[in-house]
Amino acid sequence: MAEEVTLSGHIQHHLTNAKMCTTDSGLAFNKACSDSGFWTWHIDTLAWSIGLGILFLWIFRRAANKATTGVPDKFQCFIEMVIDFVGDNVSKTFQGKSALIAPLALTIFVWVFLMNLMDLIPVDFLPALAGFVGETAFGMDSHDVYMKIVPTTDINLTAALAVGVFLLMIAYSIRIKGVGGFIKELTLHPFSTNNKLAMVFLIPCNLLLETIALVAKPFSLALRLFGNLYAGELIFILIGAVGLMQLPLHFVWAVFHILVIVLQAFVFMMLTIVYLSMASSDNH
Amino acid sequence: MNLNATLIGELIAFIVFVWFCMKYVWPPLNNAIEARQKIIIDGLAASDRAEKDLELAQEKATAQLKEAKAQAAEIIEVAKKRETQIVEEAAVKAEAEKLKILAAGHTEIETERNRVKEELRKQVAILAVAGAEKILERSIDAAAHSDILDKFVAEL
Numbered sequence: 418m419a420e421e422v423t424l425s426g427h428i429q430h431h432l433t434n435a436k437m438c439t440t441d442s443g444l445a446f447n448k449a450c451s452d453s454g455f456w457t458w459h460i461d462t463l464a465w466s467i468g469l470g471i472l473f474l475w476i477f478r479r480a481a482n483k484a485t486t487g488v489p490d491k492f493q494c495f496i497e498m499v500i501d502f503v504g505d506n507v508s509k510t511f512q513g514k515s516a517l518i519a520p521l522a523l524t525i526f527v528w529v530f531l532m533n534l535m536d537l538i539p540v541d542f543l544p545a546l547a548g549f550v551g552e553t554a555f556g557m558d559s560h561d562v563y564m565k566i567v568p569t570t571d572i573n574l575t576a577a578l579a580v581g582v583f584l585l586m587i588a589y590s591i592r593i594k595g596v597g598g599f600i601k602e603l604t605l606h607p608f609s610t611n612n613k614l615a616m617v618f619l620i621p622c623n624l625l626l627e628t629i630a631l632v633a634k635p636f637s638l639a640l641r642l643f644g645n646l647y648a649g650e651l652i653f654i655l656i657g658a659v660g661l662m663q664l665p666l667h668f669v670w671a672v673f674h675i676l677v678i679v680l681q682a683f684v685f686m687m688l689t690i691v692y693l694s695m696a697s698s699d700n701h
Numbered sequence: 702m703n704l705n706a707t708l709i710g711e712l713i714a715f716i717v718f719v720w721f722c723m724k725y726v727w728p729p730l731n732n733a734i735e736a737r738q739k740i741i742i743d744g745l746a747a748s749d750r751a752e753k754d755l756e757l758a759q760e761k762a763t764a765q766l767k768e769a770k771a772q773a774a775e776i777i778e779v780a781k782k783r784e785t786q787i788v789e790e791a792a793v794k795a796e797a798e799k800l801k802i803l804a805a806g807h808t809e810i811e812t813e814r815n816r817v818k819e820e821l822r823k824q825v826a827i828l829a830v831a832g833a834e835k836i837l838e839r840s841i842d843a844a845a846h847s848d849i850l851d852k853f854v855a856e857l
Contacts, residue, residue, distance in 0.1 A: 434707075459707040466711060470718045477726045484733035486740055500730050519731070520723035528718060568711075573704060577711030581719075 424658055431540060431654045434459035434571060435563040447561055459571055466568035469531040470524075477527070499527065506687060511694045513593075518693060521585070522686045525578065530682035532568045533646060537671055537678070540653045569646040569681075572639065579639035582689050586634065589696040603627040634692050638685060645681050649674050826854045 437460045438445055438453035450457050480496035489497065503523045511518050543566045548559030568574045590599045606627065608619045653674075656666045830850065 455705050457703075457705040457707070458710060459705070462707055463710050463714075467714050470714060474718060474721050474726060477722070477730070481726050481729040481733075484729050486733055486736040489733075489737075496730065497734055500727070500734065504731065517719075517723055520727035521719050523727060524715075524719045524722045571707065573707035574711045576704060577708045577715055580708070580712055581715045 427658060428651070428654050430560065430563065431544065432565070432570075432651070433563045434565050435461040447563060459565075459573060461563065461565050462568045462571040462574055465535065465566055466528075466532055466574055469535070469568070470528050473524070473527045473531055477523075499523070503686070507690055510687065510690045512698050513694075515589075515693075515697070517585075518690060521693075522690055525689055526682050526686040529569060529578070529642065529685050530679060532574070533678035533682055535567045536570075536646060536649055536653065536674060538566065539667070540650070540657045567646060567650055569642055570650045572643045575639040575643040576635075578642070578685070579635035582638060582692060583632075583635035586631075586692050586696040589693055593697045603631070634688075638688055638692075642681055642685055645677055649677055822854050822857045825857050826850055829853060 436447050436450040436453075437458045438450035438456060440449065440453065445453075477496060480493050483490075484493060500523065503526055504519055507519045507522050544562075544564040547564035548562045551557040551562035552559040565571065587599075590602070594602065604620045604623050604627070605616075606623055608623055610616055610619065649670075652670055653667070656663045656670055659666065
């Protein structure tokens with residue numbers, strides 16, 4: 418078995434999601450879905466991300482249920498530290514008041530952190546386990562079982578988060594400034610003049626620039642998180658392929674990655690707050 | 702990039718998670734934290750107040766103690782004065798009593814002396830009469846010579 422697997426094939430196997438799609442003959446998986454187009458579901462991404470999201474909500478909901486105003490136990494203290502950290506950043510960064518921003522920031526921070534954290538599980542553990550289960554329980558070839566356990570290395574997930582934030586940015590812009598105000602913001606800046614004729618020429622330029630600036634925000638959000646985690650995962654996979662030397666290398670990269678994991682979750686959260694703060698503030 | 706339906710699924714999951722967090726996670730935790738902060742603020746204020754109260758009470762106690770000491774000193778002063786006065790009064794009274802007793806003694810002595818004198822005078826008169834009787838070897842008519850005898854006794 419090992420002879421047949423080339424390094425690039427090994428890496429390719431690691432970087433492929435488990436797919437599911439519907440074909441004419443019912444549900445199909447993986448290779449059968451290679452030409453299913455848009456309506457393909459990455460079931461590993463979906464399962465791990467939703468599972469981790471539920472884990473996050475379960476942990477925090479448990480703390481919320483037990484929350485007392487008296488002396489908190491250590492679990493509650495820890496949860497409150499996270500809440501306080503997020504709330505602090507939100508209140509310092511977000512101008513104005515909104516009941517949505519803080520829970521949104523908390524969800525992004527903890528959820529993304531948990532998904533990034535999956536990167537620290539040695540790269541072969543869960544895919545090999547999935548292959549073993551697939552082979553013994555379902556009689557599949559273990560090479561046809563795919564399992565990508567870090568949901569943030571899937572562009573679909575980071576794009577989904579970015580699209581969510583983007584929709585909120587537009588909603589906040591319209592809610593605070595009105596549709597007219599939002600359109601004015603997109604067309605009358607950064608170039609403006611009192612000359613009506615010149616303005617007619619400037620408006621398309623402004624619209625182009627502002628639209629690019631607006632759309633760049635979700636793109637940068639999605640690609641930054643995806644790029645960092647994808648690269649990190651790729652390096653883990655490469656380290657995993659160099660024999661015994663992988664032990665010290667893996668350790669060093671994992672230690673460094675602890676920083677990346679938290680930092681990327683934090684950056685995503687902070688940028689979300691900043692973008693929404695910009696969207697809901699009037700002065701351009 | 703292979704964007705596909707996963708994006709939609711994740712977007713829905715994201716929205717649901719944020720909604721759940723906003724509805725059931727953030728408010729109770731945040732409320733608990735804020736309520737505890739309020740309790741701590743109240744507690745600190747109460748302890749401040751208690752400290753101030755304690756200071757006041759201590760000041761009051763010190764003042765009262767001082768007053769009590771002053772009062773005690775005053776009472777002692779008055780008592781001392783009264784003591785001196787009582788001693789002086791007693792001395793005066795004793796002096797008077799002494800004089801009275803002395804006077805009484807003198808009177809008594811005088812009376813006694815007079816009585817004794819009288820007695821002696823009588824005895825002497827009797828002795829004189831007896832002596833004279835012996836000398837004259839005869840009785841003297843006491844009645845006849847009483848004037849002489851009385852003269853004699855008076856001279857004693």
